[in-house]
Amino acid sequence: MAKNKGARIVITLECTQCRIVPATNKRSLxxxxxxxxxxxxxxxxxxxxxxxxxxxxxxSLFKELK
Structure with missing residues (x-):
């Protein structure tokens, strides 16, 4: 039988600086x-x-995504 997943999970960190273009306030490509x-x-x-x-x-600062 399989064990639990445990306490450790895989997360994704995304750059906050290049996510939004400052001049247009929109998401970059x-x-x-x-x-x-x-x-x-x-x-x-x-x-x-x-x-x-x-x-x-x-x-730059990287934040965790959902």
Whole structure:
């Protein structure tokens, strides 16, 4: 019989800087995403990390998607 999934889940982190174009306030055509894992028991809120975005070519804030 299979075991539980456990506490760790796979999450997707999306760049907040290249998601919205500042001049038009609309979504851009491309944005960069990372995948990672988190422990849902220890970190119940959404994860935010500063990582490198090759699309923006800067270190920017990445937020967890639903």
């Amino acid at each position: 491309g944005c960069f995403r990372y995948t990672s894992t988190k422990n849902r028991r220890n970190t119940t809120s959404r994860l935010e990390m500063k990582k490198f975005c090759p699309h923006c070519n800067t270190h």
